[in-house]
Amino acid sequence: MYEKDGEKYFVVDAHTHFWDASPDNWVKGQEEYAKGWIECFHAYQGLGPKETHWPIDRFQKYSEELMMHDLFEVGHVDTAIFQPTNLRQWYKNGFNTTEADGALAAKHPGKFLVNTTFDPREGDEGMKAFEERVKRYGCKGVKLYTAEWRGDSRGWSLKDPEAARYLEKCEELGVKNVHIHKGPTIWPLDKDAFDVSDVDHVATNFQGLNFIVEHVGLPRIEDFCFMATQERNVYAGLAVVVGGLMHARPKFFAKVMGELMFWIGEDKLIFGADYAIWEPKWQVEGFVDWNMPGDDELSDFAPLTVDQKKKILGLNAARLYDIDVPAELRLKDPETVEPVGVPNS
Template sequence: MYEKDGERYFIVDGHVHFRKPSDTGFRRQSEETILYDLFDTGFVDHAICQPADAEGEVAASALAERHPERFSVAGLEPVEGRPGLKGVKLITSEQGRQLSDPCSYRFLERCQELGIRNVHLHADPAVRLLDAEDRDGSSSFDAAGLDEVAAAFPDLRFIVEHVGLARLQDFCWIATQEPNVYAGLALALPFIHTRPRAFAEIVGELLYWMDENRITFASDYGLQGPRELVESFVDFEMPEDFHDEYGELTAATKKKILGLNTARLYGLAVPEDLVVADAPAESHEIASGSKVPV
């Protein structure tokens, strides 16, 4: 939990993995380091593990089994009985398919059968750096097919990680018509330090086209830690000349983005005194220490 100026924030980091860049590529961090970075110093109350490979998924499942109050898992495949599995992570370009392909439909149908409703779609340039177009003419990090599958699977939630940043307007047009599409702020959040006006525009566009109940905080840990991002986002204000177009970022909006929205998606327990009064209708009334209904 984070507290400042009398406001308390329940923090859910919606996108963490355990690989950290090193001189030789990547190294996996120890459990001790992960717990320290996220919970001891990072203000996080709960984290959603999104492993990058099968080995990482095994490690994430073991971690969630040891610390179920702290970790949930978005795995690489919808598999019944895996500890902590409450979502899936889908990178279509790495797997040689589009969201609208038959194999993607089978993947999503399996999620639906198992009651795994949270689908984390990775739409960013990290798969093939700076390569906007694949050989077949499609993009590694656009939202192609999202509108089709979101309409076909209304009971699933599609959390688009990195907000489809290189195709932000395309994403926003889809999200405004598909209420089960969400925006994950990983990759966009670091702009709060390097290009604050650009960050204000990103968040402003998301708030304009979507709403504050469908935007989620994510640090992309081990690429960066949550601590500075949480502190900076709580302190962040829209530039004054943006107010007429985008309005202001209130404490209530920040609380939803920093944790309450993802808590709702994952059915996490949130103390009653940390809940925003005007939560979405699907959340209903939250008793102290209860799960947020979904």
């Protein structure tokens, strides 16, 4: 919970990781890619305030204690949602796995929700393992990485028939929140494999699922907005938007937030710090303090209200994941004013 100027904010960090990219975990013969991946991640950290930057050895593999401190002791986070990324082609035990996330969550009840992942290229065997993970960890969401390498394949599409089978299984199991990385690429993955165009297809076909587009499709922000505004079950995941732009590119951040608010609206924007690329503390505090600049070129966009920021920082994600919000941190119901001369019935 974060409090500022008498206002209390319930914070759900809907995009967090507990990874191991240390050299001991690199696959033999794939060291170039394992090393390059985490170094690219580390470079993104440079978009945050200088005092929050980490040395590369800590960034490759950080401790449970550090994560708990950064999120819950000083980071203002009430609940965090793990978003796994396997990358087993480069990392022996996986980069950021459901199993590692689940073990940490079990040690700290009430702090984390565990999402899992799937890869439709794994076929029936992968489907069985996916179902087992969902039941074991109580997953309400799944994180998809359409650009992940597997053998000679350098990605897959949500339009693939095999992907549809897995999404049908999501509906069957009650895994209603589908998070898809659709944003900045990370070396050596292919930028085009993260294109947002396949989301439109499945959002229409699977009305019982919520599709949270992580990183809002950057740099394809306009493509995303024009798609998301006409798909009622598409949401914007703000990981990278806040962490990557608010400090380093404030004017671009204002434009992106303005477009998202105009086209998609306050009820469909989901905060995520993207730890450990960026720590949540400065993002939560900075977002509460932030408002739309008064520049003429941004005059199309309205300022954000306190209630809108409360929705974005936690209440929207709480609604998607059925997280219980303390009564004092919920939005107040609007007052009802009876018309003059009309008695109550």
